[in-house]
Amino acid sequence: VAGEPSSAVALGRRDGASSASARLGHKIDLVSGPLALACERLFLHPRLTELLPTYLVRTHTIIRATVPLMEAAAKRARTLAGRDPVADGLARYLARHIEEEQHHDEWLLEDLELLGVERSTVRARVPSPTVASLVGSQYYWALHYHPVAILGYISVMEGFPPSPQLIDHLIAATGHPPAAFRTLAEHGDLDPHHRDELAQAIDALPLAREHEIVLGLSAMTSVDSLARSIEEVLEAAV
């Protein structure tokens, strides 16, 4: 596990005993430090009350693309499925997960309304280049390389479920109504289950090294983009 010092010296390659989902998790760990620090700066910011709606609007620009992105990847996977067992397994996983992710963007619009942000305002906000890069790169990999890349992105999106303690902190620190945190709370409940399902799905796929590379690229660039997206919210507050 990344971050655990050891006295071992040799830098030998792994023996392949660990699972694909574990290897992907280690790659995510390797780049998640800056994201952790960005989150900490945001959630402990003295002007959090003012920043939170901006952060949630930014989040909406990401999650409103989740289901359409997965549908595009699923369509491409179904196209490949007859001759590609990875695509076949992916198509079956996405068919289930798309159902699980339906309407989460709508929940967030309802939360933002409770914070005084109209849905027309959310939809009118031009999405940032960072978000376009985050989501757009997934379309590229799915449509022009292999749709399995999207599992790296989903691993990141499901990988850091909000804890009840964080939500309590946000309510206390901002004074916003608890009902405005429904989306975060629901994700805190659902994501650990989704994360386990995803790990099982990844480990059931007959992944070649190229598949694992694109999973890693997808996941690590997603972590980087999410960190930059939060930093942009913080910079806008200066």
Place this chain on the structure above:
Amino acid sequence: VAESSYGQDDGDELRKLGELLENAESRRSFAKDPDKALDEAGIDASKIPEGVRSTLSELSEDELEVIARVKGSLLAAGVSRKHINEIF
């Protein structure tokens, strides 16, 4: 504010490793033979945390480029998933 769990020596070696990976030629060498690349760069492999070393040794050149692009990722690698989960 969270800080890396690594000691000063670890931090120095991680900083040197981060610098090594910023160079495309060095990344290529590292992807081919991590031990040799570290040795040639004068980096003490024993001071690179095992989890970081073993994961890096499996990465492709393109993945190593992402690591190089994420500023400070190796130095912040001690801010682990455990910490980020605590924040979230």
